[in-house]
Amino acid sequence: MNRDNGFTLIELVVVIGVVAILASLVLMFSYGIKIKKDVDSSIDSLAAVIRNAQQKSITQEEMTRWGIYLEANTVTKKYFYSLIKTSKTNIIARYQIPIALEFDVSLLDSLGSGLYEKEITFTQVDGLPGSSDIAIKIRIANDPSSAKTITISSNGTVSY
Numbered sequence: 001m002n003r004d005n006g007f008t009l010i011e012l013v014v015v016i017g018v019v020a021i022l023a024s025l026v027l028m029f030s031y032g033i034k035i036k037k038d039v040d041s042s043i044d045s046l047a048a049v050i051r052n053a054q055q056k057s058i059t060q061e062e063m064t065r066w067g068i069y070l071e072a073n074t075v076t077k078k079y080f081y082s083l084i085k086t087s088k089t090n091i092i093a094r095y096q097i098p099i100a101l102e103f104d105v106s107l108l109d110s111l112g113s114g115l116y117e118k119e120i121t122f123t124q125v126d127g128l129p130g131s132s133d134i135a136i137k138i139r140i141a142n143d144p145s146s147a148k149t150i151t152i153s154s155n156g157t158v159s160y
Contacts, residue, residue, distance in 0.1 A: 035100050035101075035140055036140075036146070038098045038100065038101060039101060039138055039139065039140060039146060039148050040148065042097045042098065042101055042138050043138055043148045043150060043160050045095065046068075046081055046095075046097075046136065046138070046150060047150055047158055047160055049068055049081060049083050049093075049095065050068055050120075050150065050152065050158050051158055052066075052083060053066040053067050053068050053083055053084070053121075053122060054066070054122045054127040054156065054158065055127070056085075057121070057122035057123060057124050057125075057127050058122070058124070058125060058126070058127040060124050060125065062085065064085055064086050064124075065085075065086055065121045065122060065123065065124055066083070066084065066085055066086075066121065066122060067084050067119060067120050067121030067122055068081055068082065068083060068084065068119075068120050069081065069082040069084045069088040069091065069117065069118070069119050069120075070082075070103060070108060070116075070117060070118040070119075070120075070136065071115075071116070071117050072102070072103045072105050072108055072115070072116040072117070073114060073115055073116075074102075074105060074114040074115075074116070075113070075114035077099065077102070077141070078096065078099075079096065079097045079101065079102055079103050080094055080095065080096050080097070081094075081095055081097070082094040082095070084119070084121070086121075087119065087121070088117070088119045097138060100140060100141055101138055101139065101140060101141065102138070102139060102140075102141045102142075103116070103136070103137065103138060104136075104137035104138075104139060104144075104147060107135055107136065107137060118134075118136075120134055120152065122156075126156065127156050128154065128155070128156045129152045129154070129156065130154065131154055132154055133151055133152065133153050133154055134151070134152040135149050135150070135151050135152075136149065136150045136151075136152075137149045137150075138150075148160060
């Protein structure tokens with residue numbers, strides 16, 4: 001009795017292998033898209049906190065200066081930004097960027113041992129950050145080509 005209908009074991013293994021390869025490619029591609037969206041959403045969130053701090057300074061909320069504080073620990077790979085009142089010792093709200101992202105620490109001040117920081121406060125009434133432009137970059141870890149930049153110009157304009 002000769003049966004010609006059905007699949008051989010080799011055919012099944014080949015089909016399962018092709019499906020597994022295609023599934024892994026789809027997962028890798030979708031992960032890359034997610035990380036790029038994380039960069040965009042982190043830039044949007046940070047810009048919103050910057051504008052919030054600037055607005056609080058302009059309106060003289062609580063009769064004080066407001067600003068943001070950036071923290072980077074390249075050893076633990078943790079990166080934070082905070083809404084601050086007066087100085088970095090008075091943190092109002094603290095946010096962590098996703099673990100796959102990092103600040104470009106070359107734009108921050110080094111504290112040694114892999115620690116970096118930058119404090120930016122805005123003047124009351126006019127909301128200016130200081131005498132020079134300030135750039136903040138967020139990127140996919142160890143991928144400089146993926147960096148997105150927020151610029152706070154000396155005239156107070158926030159752009160990205």
